[in-house]
Amino acid sequence: MSEILATDVAIIGAGPVGLFAVFEAGMLGLKSVVVDALDALGGQCTALYPEKPIYDIPAHPAIDGQTLIDKLEAQAAPFAPYYLLDQQVTHLEPIDGGRFRLKTSKGATVEAGAVIVAAGCGAFGPNRPPLDNLSLYESTKGVQYLVRRREDFRDKKVVIAGGGDSAVDWALSLVEVAESVALVHRRPKFRAAPESLRQLDDLAKAGAVDLVVPYQLDGLQGTYGKLTGVRVATLEGEKKVLPADVLLPFYGLAMTLGPIADWGLGLDEARIAVEQRNCATNIPGVFAVGDIATYPGKLKLILSGFAEAATAAHAAQAHIYPDKLVHFEYSTSRGVPGAA
Structure with missing residues (x-):
């Protein structure tokens, strides 16, 4: 007992x-x-x-x-x-x-x-994207749903998915430490604070953030759970792969x-x-x-x-x-x- x-x-x-x-x-x-x-x-x-x-x-x-x-x-x-x-x-x-x-x-x-x-x-808990082998990449930290410390992402290729404040805010923050930041959203319009969107637009024009729109997540690539790429696709079926060490899907809770x-x-x-x-x-x-x-x-x-x-x-x-x-x-x- x-x-x-x-x-x-x-x-x-x-x-x-x-x-x-x-x-x-x-x-x-x-x-x-x-x-x-x-x-x-x-x-x-x-x-x-x-x-x-x-x-x-x-x-x-x-x-x-x-x-x-x-x-x-x-x-x-x-x-x-x-x-x-x-x-x-x-x-x-x-x-x-x-x-x-x-x-x-x-x-x-x-x-x-x-x-x-x-x-x-x-x-x-996080709303998880419907991707094959998702749990495998979650177990190796290739897919994460929150940022505890920015330093954990230093010099990494980061792909962020989502169109709200969390996705935009972390894109603005992680660009300061990551090797690269790509932000994936299914449409060109984001749902975030106007000042944040202004900063995002400036970073995108400067080439610091890659705005991947209008795309949505389509798959994960890697070996033995080590993430190497995120496949994205348009509604018309056009696909491409983004180099990635970490995927951060921000689809709400x-x-x-x-x-x-x-x-x-x-x-x-x-x-x-x-x-x-x-x-x-x-x-x-x-x-x-x-x-x-x-x-x-x-x-x-x-x-x-x-x-x-x-x-x-x-x-x-x-x-x-x-x-x-x-x-x-x-x-x-x-x-x-x-x-x-």
Whole structure:
């Protein structure tokens, strides 16, 4: 029988809002276990834009996604959260005493006094192009769906597929380090910010970026999974091969609530409906924060999620210790354990 992890709060999601919920719970004397389907902390910040700047975090005129996550992890560290990564919460059920039992896809069991769902957009993964032997090239990193570090692409022949902001933004960024960058799209018009398109046009005219339009992906070439070329084709059947070490298809994400949809929570389309005043769901003791939570007037911003995390942590404490009189303290008065 697997070990049962007992904690005050189980936090589902290790993105920025989930990590800040650890801090807020810790400031109230609550221990946290955090579960995330990804194999690293950070949620979409780490998976989708680790090196892209974020401009609406208070006191940071600009901060890249990975640096924000690193700082949030350090902020939560004094409260010793226990992280269960690379696994989903598959079951959530109430048990005696108003507590909850959670089970994960890797067999872990967590018993908690309250649950905070900070799962962002839910379970998500890339929309994969329908190409033969795709999984083989994925396993050798010849096909990748995100950029964690630009340096990984230094001096490589990079082919990017897609017509949205992600495809255009990474073409603009990787041209600074890659040997070559080709951008494949099925039509000449791209769906990206006007300033980004202006820069892309300038780079294309200078020969720094090869705009391969109107083409779409048709096949992969290589030996033993080592990618050497990407075959593209027009709708009329005209084909050619682009030299490539790496293919980056940016066709968006397939997002779903996953197992969360089966827990009996009140849903509003693909979001969890909560009360704005305390982020409570229809199940007492279960709270939802961040992008996965919705209420009238909701703003899907990281800073809104931070405020919701604080609200949910206080509501979770009241659920776990309903008879405990809590004296509200500012962090300037109480301080943080282990802080200088």
